[in-house]
Amino acid sequence: MKRFYVMLGVLTLALVAMLVYLLQSNPSAPRAANQAPATVVDDGFRGYTLGSDSAPVEVTEYGDFECPACASFAMVQMPTIKEQLIATGKLRWRYRDYPLPMHPYARLAAHAAQCAGEQGKFWEMHDQLFMNHSWAQTGKNPSALFRDFARAAVIDPDRYDACMESGRYAARIEFSRHEGEQRLVDGTPTFYVNGVKYTGRSTSDAFKAAIESAATARRR
């Protein structure tokens, strides 16, 4: 019996030591990826697109991955838009980053999507970030969670980590935000249909009507 209590004591000490070790690491979000760079650089990039290059209508979305309205739009309306407008060749969709200043991890999320885009998986990461949007409500550093999303989007984790650490797309994201400001983006998501600010409702039906009307106007 005495041997058991000695064993119990030793095990408790070992477990306490392990717990302290596990709790000690406190990494912060990769700084370079999560902050606005000092200078804005145009690298010629104008956003990832979905749909045919020959589609008669293009919608540009200025979005913020931390914004609940953007997540709701991506999850509820976008599947129908993809199926009925993008897949049928009527519409091309362009995504531009517009991280809002009140969202602490919006730039980090935008950067994670860009790092996925570097490996040809921007839209997969875009969907992961919006589908699992609870990260935006916790207020906790979502870096590790984004790494899980990257794995789910079948991205090489080492390349992804290196990309996030380097913050190589921070300037691109800032350029996109500046561009949005110049185009008078006043919230997220904001849409432009063939370059004209869209003021209708953010529903798939309203988009269908707007896209058909834009296509008709273009034919004339």
Added chain:
Amino acid sequence: MRHRQAIALLALVGFFIALYLWLHQIGVGGELKCGTGGCETVQASPWAEQLGIPVAFYGVVGYAAILAVALVALQPAWLGRRGPTLLLAALTSVGVLFSAWLTYLELFVIHAICRWCVTSAVLMATIWIVALHALRTTPHAPPSRTPAPRIDP
């Protein structure tokens, strides 16, 4: 006695795993050390809280209860009794059902596996098997040897 000792040691390990996950959920420490698993995905899912309480906290309480019962059951006054064995079997049955449900959620709803949660589920299943084995091998209380008082006519 061996059964109860084994249950106490396993419950102690489970308690610390649950404690680590709970402390992470309430914001103590940094990211979860998880290797290639999806711990953060699981922890950030809506299932990580039940009735407003972090799921890991149920684990902390559950393992603490099992550990406490096992330690009390090892005291000389309780050693020969079947009651603590029954209680351990009942507690671990609840624990194993809860763990099975959480594992189902990870596999089929959240689609991410948290290594710590799987380790906890395996621990709970092992404790449950030991508890059931103890139940089978612990004899029922022996009949009282005190003779009935004689009543003389």
